[in-house]
Amino acid sequence: MITRSFSPLLLLACSTFALAACAGDDGNDDGIGGGDQPFIGEWETIVEGPAASLDLLSVGDRLTSSKNFGNRGDIEVVYGAGDTIKVEMQRFTISSSLSVADDAFGRMSGWAYNLASPEPPSPDMAEDLCFAPDQDGCYVRNYYDGQLQPVRDGVNFRVTIPAGWPGDLLLSTEDNIASGIETYPDRGDISVMGLNGNLSIDLDSGNVDIKVDPNIAHFAGCAGSADCEAAGFDPDMCSCNTPTNITVVNKVGQASNMTVDLGTADNWYTVLIENRGDFSASSDFICTATLDCDAFDSCELDSDFEDLAFHERAEVNYPGEPAIRSSGIRISLTSEDCDNILYVDGPDDFDAETLPEEKRGTLNVCVGCL
Secondary structure, three states, rough: OOOOOOOOOOOOOOOOOHHHHEEEOOOOOOOOOHHHHHHHHHHEEEEEEEHHHHHHEEEOOOOOOOOOOOOOOOOOEEEEOEEEEEEEEEEEEEEOHHHHHHHHHEEEEEEEOOOOOOOOOOOOHHHHHHOOOOOOEEEEEEEEEEOOOOOEEEEEEEEEEOOOOOOOOEEEOOOOOOOOOOOOEOOOOOEEEEEEEEEEEEEEOEEEEEEEEEOOOOOOOOOOOOHHHHHOOOOOHHHHOOOOEEEEEEEEOOOOOOOEOOOOOOOOOEEEEOOOOOOOOOOOOOOOOOOOHHHOEEEEEEOOOOEEEEEEEEEEEEOOEEEOOOEEEEEEEEEEEOEEOEEEEHHHHHOOOOOEEEEOEEEEEEOOOO
């Protein structure tokens, strides 16, 4: 059964009282934002249903790929207790007054349908609602009801998933700096704790933390499963299904710190991690790509990249022939740049005289570091 705190045709405005409770201080009139201040809403459940009915969950989108459906905030995913998937949403905006913020909140609402290309909700789409009969996918978005979603408006998403759910997870967000750093430089961080299936992440310069369930399904490719098993390999190592993929990318010119904690050193992994920034041989400003090879019984580094601090490729715990190389659980992390990044984590940073800053573009694959 679907549990919603919104009607797909009605937008819930945060009341002036609630906005006042969620707003930051009065702001720094001479500093960031030029006198405006951030308003942060309460968390609301926008969709919930039985996890067993879904094979795919997609959360978030970019304004450039879907008009009026950008989230521009953090996405937090936790695998834990229960048997339902629940998605919550928290609105934010930057405004000079409560009334303007109230209008912005009133135009944003949760959107949850099994439609890969979002469109404004209508009664004709009822059969495509997430968790409706015969629907095995769910695409969750922030919908802005207006001609063009302002760059200062967005949402954070919080997702809870039952431990062991093996479905595909697609996550996307973008930074909230389209009109300059003064708007609200929320960098759109993403965290996934307890991953047990395929994962694809697309973002700008937010940071990414992923902790993998040690019992994640392990699919790998081979020339012939029967021959592989006859050779004494674990049947899970011999499956000719598509390998499990964990892929994180950002856009050209963006710099993100990305960490994947594999959860166990026992599985077969194919690791490709790379920072594509422009590094000279004499530069001291390099973002590293690191695999903790010492954590595994077998870790074969690609000799073409092992001397490059910012690029690493490796085959970890390869079981040997007839298993096909590069078919272990595939970990691919790519940051397009290495740079010092200005950011905010919330209203307190917005009120500061100067924005916090950190070096981003560092990539790390490890066991037990998160």
